[in-house]
Amino acid sequence: MFRSVGGIIALLLALPAWGYQDKSKEKPTTPEQQYQALLKEENDAMNAFQEAYQKAKTSKERNKIIAEKYPRPEKAVPKFLELAEKYPQSPVAVDALTEVVTRARQGGKDSPRAKALAILQRNHVQSNKMGRICQSLANSYGKEETDLLRSILAKNPSKEVQAEACLALGQQLGQRAKLVRLLKSRAELMKQVEQVFGKELTEELHKADATKIDAESAHYFEEFAEKYAVQMKPDRIDQLCQGLGRLGVSGSEALLRAFMGKDSRREVQGFACLALAKSLKNRADDMSESKEAEKLRQESEQLFERAITKYADVKLSFGGTVADQAKGALYELRYLSIGKVAPEVEGEDADSKKFKLSDYRGKVVLLDFWGNW
Amino acid sequence: MYPHERSLVKAMENKPFVLLGVNSDPSKDALKQVIAAEKMTWRSWWDGGSTQGPIATKWNVHGWPTLYVIDHKGIIRHKWIGSPGDKVLDETLNKLVKAAEEDAKKTAK
Numbered sequence: 001m002f003r004s005v006g007g008i009i010a011l012l013l014a015l016p017a018w019g020y021q022d023k024s025k026e027k028p029t030t031p032e033q034q035y036q037a038l039l040k041e042e043n044d045a046m047n048a049f050q051e052a053y054q055k056a057k058t059s060k061e062r063n064k065i066i067a068e069k070y071p072r073p074e075k076a077v078p079k080f081l082e083l084a085e086k087y088p089q090s091p092v093a094v095d096a097l098t099e100v101v102t103r104a105r106q107g108g109k110d111s112p113r114a115k116a117l118a119i120l121q122r123n124h125v126q127s128n129k130m131g132r133i134c135q136s137l138a139n140s141y142g143k144e145e146t147d148l149l150r151s152i153l154a155k156n157p158s159k160e161v162q163a164e165a166c167l168a169l170g171q172q173l174g175q176r177a178k179l180v181r182l183l184k185s186r187a188e189l190m191k192q193v194e195q196v197f198g199k200e201l202t203e204e205l206h207k208a209d210a211t212k213i214d215a216e217s218a219h220y221f222e223e224f225a226e227k228y229a230v231q232m233k234p235d236r237i238d239q240l241c242q243g244l245g246r247l248g249v250s251g252s253e254a255l256l257r258a259f260m261g262k263d264s265r266r267e268v269q270g271f272a273c274l275a276l277a278k279s280l281k282n283r284a285d286d287m288s289e290s291k292e293a294e295k296l297r298q299e300s301e302q303l304f305e306r307a308i309t310k311y312a313d314v315k316l317s318f319g320g321t322v323a324d325q326a327k328g329a330l331y332e333l334r335y336l337s338i339g340k341v342a343p344e345v346e347g348e349d350a351d352s353k354k355f356k357l358s359d360y361r362g363k364v365v366l367l368d369f370w371g372n373w
Numbered sequence: 374m375y376p377h378e379r380s381l382v383k384a385m386e387n388k389p390f391v392l393l394g395v396n397s398d399p400s401k402d403a404l405k406q407v408i409a410a411e412k413m414t415w416r417s418w419w420d421g422g423s424t425q426g427p428i429a430t431k432w433n434v435h436g437w438p439t440l441y442v443i444d445h446k447g448i449i450r451h452k453w454i455g456s457p458g459d460k461v462l463d464e465t466l467n468k469l470v471k472a473a474e475e476d477a478k479k480t481a482k
Contacts, residue, residue, distance in 0.1 A: 057403070057406060058406070058407070058410045058411075059375070059407075059410070059411065060410070188458075188460065188461075189458075192458075285452075328430070328433040329433060331431070331433060332432070332433040336432060336433065336441075336449060336452070337449070338449055338450060338451065338452065339448060339449065340448070340449050341447050341448055341449075342441070342443045342447055342448070342449050343431070343432075345393075345395070345418065345428055345432075347418035347419065347420065347427070347428060348418065348419060349416050349417060349418060349419060350396075350401045350402075350404040350405045350408060350417070350419055351401075351405075352401070355416065355418075357393070357443075358447070360391050360393070361445070361446075361447055362389060362445050362473070362477075363389040363390055363391045363445055363473065364389060364390045364391075364442070364443070364444055364445055364466060364469045364470050364473055365390075365391055365392075365393055365441075365442070365443040366381075366390070366391075366392045366393070366440065366441075366442055366462075366466065367393055367394075367395065367440065367441040367442075367443060368378070368392065368393070368394045368395070368438055368439075368440055369394075369395045369397070369428075369429060369432070369434045369437060369438055369439040369440075370374075370394050370395070370396055370397070370417075370437060370438045371396050371397030371398050371420075371424070371437060372398060372403075372407060
């Protein structure tokens, strides 16, 4: 379960930037200890916030808790950056900078994020610790991130790290192309995107050529399928497939097809079959209604059916089995796609009064799945 | 989202439009409290107390909010995971409400 991206962006925007002013009492000694202490401080603050947030009952209480207790990344980021700048060559710097990149928003050339990327590019592209940051960079949109990933892929001696960098390049470029398309088709989003990513990156994205970026993305997915797919462990492939299913970019589908057709591991075939079905469905949902969208939905439907007949019992790391997810999605595809007659909704309201969706035929209905929990 | 929904429902009074919720709060009492506190004038189904309630499960909802727009003939016309923004939402609904009004006029003739 996840909150919408829009909601998270709104949440981030609502929080004013805060400087770091805490003068800590006794500092732990080694860089590693300092890093662990920082990490613990942040985790404790996040746990305290989440606990308080879950106890809140009204949106007013929740807003108050966000204002008072939410551990603002703007507060934590400078601490991790400071640590890395103090020991720029040490392996701990990689961990600290990974935290910076994971937490810090996009910014201009002097932003903590840009500084962190620069130190990593300068000192650490060969570090065997770079696998984790590749996964974080996969979920970004900037050119600096692409450049860092390219350097890691070219220079890192570890095959495992190379695999992560190659994969992250496919994912990062794929979602970059997706955002470029979104900006082209919905110009009114420019302002929102600018607030999150800054002017520089937004303008660059606005000018970029989505087709070209898509092709680059596809290239890295192919390279990954050829060179690295076999060595990857099933649980990482499971996680990857879940991500690719949600991402829904065409370039990744060749990789999913390769997992499905060429990998001898049955569970890997199952993860990929489910993910490919989801990816096709998501791409169809993003398109305006057309023959092409219809074709994607047809193939998606066949793949969900195949996932249910051949891989029903394959377990997924986030809970449930392939069949659990495929059945829900198949129902959605068949009965909840745009253009279908809405299925009945029946139940009771808060006063235990029964009512149903078809009572409102003749009216336009906005059906809102909502809640606070 | 609630303030915009409130003004949306107000603006659409007397028009062929209805906002209906499917709520995943843990109890009917919790839902009643929110309805009172947020001055909600629209109805919601209480979906059994979890995000895996019968309605959300049937509709394969995994992100909140998820919005469906259904036209006056009962056809699904739009779906969004997360709000598409007030402007897009209003424009979409206005267009469909207009079509519903025109259809109603035709059948009245």
